[in-house]
Amino acid sequence: MSKLDKDQVIAAFTQAYTTANGKAPEIEAKGGWYSVDGGKNIRLAALNDMISELGTSPKEVPAAPKKPTKKKAAPKAKTSGFSVKSFYATKIQTENEGVKLPR
Structure with missing residues (x-):
């Protein structure tokens, strides 16, 4: 983003205003x-x-x-029933009999 130079803008505005209105602003x-x-x-x-x-x-x-506006990506919807949490829960239960799952 480029910034406007305050002194240049005020000088150009003063010149344009003086030309249009006959007096300095x-x-x-x-x-x-x-x-x-x-x-x-x-x-x-x-x-x-x-x-x-x-x-x-x-x-x-x-x-x-002007900066182009960035569009946010839509959140991804779950397409399958696979869950990492349930995968590891079943893996722990099958490998270790009688073990409680962590919270």
């Missing part, structure tokens, strides 16, 4: 969240996506590639 950063002009807090990837919404392409900052 006030960006507040707090704990990985960014607030633009006192609005809703968003993540860095959302700022990167907003660059294209403002009318310029984010060629300077490549978007992070």
